[in-house]
Amino acid sequence: MRKTHVGCIPLPMGQDRIKSRRYQGVYYRESTVATHRGRPDRSYWIAYRDARGKLCWLGLGRASEGVTEEFAHRKRNEIQNLARHGEILDAGRRRQPVLDDVFAAYMENARLLGKHTGPEESRYRTHLRPAFGRHGLPAITDDALTRHKAALLERLSPQTVKHALALLRRVVNYGLRKKMWTGHSPFGAESDFTMPRVENRSERFLSRPEADALLDELAKRSGQLADMARLSLATALRATEIFGLRAQDLSPRSNTLHIVAKGGARQGVYVSDDLLRTLLAYGRRPGEHIFQRRDGGPVREVYGAFQRAVDALGLNAGVSDPRQRVIFHTLRHTAISWWAQSGRFTLIELMELARHRRIETTLRYAHLIPGGVRDKLRSMHADAPDQWSKPGGTP
Template structure:
């Protein structure tokens, strides 16, 4: 025990027990040290202050150890411990699976065990070289680095790394392969009818899904998630709640699509409109679609993958039919659920006939002004019998 005066008060503190190894000489040295600190006005003056200072130093030391551990975390560890749980909460299972593949197959084998903060351009170039060696498409390469950037950005927000992702450096982005995966093929009315007829012989459900995509422009995933409570027969609309952009939208239903849905409609609501053979939500399309396409020869002689007919081509056919009927790009953007009008502008060439007609009308108007003649309005000139 040590007894001393401090701030005008007598204070007694326990040094420790002899059984704990505290010797009288050590207690005396401690007493002298505290006495000297009180006299100088610097350092701990009591055993309690000394212990508190020790706790503070220990806390600072432990905090520094945690900071170093965060700075030394590997890409894979951060992905599994922090990023993946967030992705699983916010995304569909197929998106999660693709993210795992991008990390486990392409990114981690190159940067395995390396602290994230030490990942530089040389590692990203090796990842890209591996993708090229395996002849992966430009779009796949792009997705791998989109995932890398997303993980890096979240790690930066969490304090695990500093600075911008190395994949965003201008020198790296300039050497990335250019991507143009836009499907350009759409079906004529005759091709639509032949395909639907062939599909009906193979699978009525697949026929109905194809019809809904042609008539309403739905994506495959939007049809998988469609439930009967989203179908409004009174207003002839579909309420799409689960979309690619995660923004719900209303889509008008044509009479042809409405008749098909009414034939499918069960007596109860809440169930999926299209189901697998166990009555559960669909997760993939039957390969009967590709077989039907091949059977009627829609892809015969087609070598450009952008011109091959796939299920998504039906959505493009919807866009084509809408624009050729006089619809605007802005309205089409809303109907198809595009995040930006820039995406919709890929269909602008489908409205070229209207543009040509409009220019010819402008030219005729100029000629009439010079000659004093009369210009027939465009809408009358294009088929009115009046």
């Protein structure tokens, strides 16, 4: 798609530009390469007159990005109304910042603050830039967000989509706060847009025999993957935290792993002597990742190999509820559940071990702690007279 311009810039006339039969001022071009739902993908543009009467063009994006003729028509009407009230300035004198510009400034600020930017850069490049990167704030409407959300949900989990859109919200708010943009946030209180609802938090954790069998099965396929799984079961590290481990992050004297945690914060995690020896045995130099691909690059995902091992053991056989399916993150959930079941940690200590930001997250494990409400209720019933539990009995 041609680079989007916002302002009174002539759009070359060509045979490939097609005028909408339904809406005035709406145009599109059909791709000769890309397709969308079995038809040539379309790039939509609108033409409008600014407050000075100059003809302006605005590219809105592709059909594959959720843009439709109806959306283009509504957007044109919105801009025309603003122009009539003199609220749109001539953008020909100075190029207005697009989302790519604002994101670059947002990332620079994050790096200056010492934050880990890798995950956000990848998320933006994959899920946001194709749809909005070349557009300014006027094109990022609640309708555009709703369409993009629907398009992402066709191929991604609600949690992944929520992470992507939450990043977009942070970038938009950054642009408004730093005066790079003027206007209103499409995520604001007046917007009709809603974030995806996520109901897929893991509930399943492995028994000791299941965990042992899984480690044995993984070892048959990949010793490195088995080590990663052992590390998660022992420390409750997330997959991305394991992927990011470098040799320089190991502190043998204090049995500590220094990790980049969720959100970019540096944290220290206790590791046993046995696991520490396993990690040191990889013989990596200080700046090298401990877990690497065959080409020497860092491991970025384990889904395929891990799920093949899970399938070989039948751990997900007949399980359709995503909250009950075994995935790599189940290992973290299992570790925390085992700590809770041990009875050695209070809820606050468990929160610290799990590195939860909110106590509400740790409360999911409260029922596993011995001596909790369920155990007390079970003990009360065990001490109650027999007739209490008999049919027709009267307490």
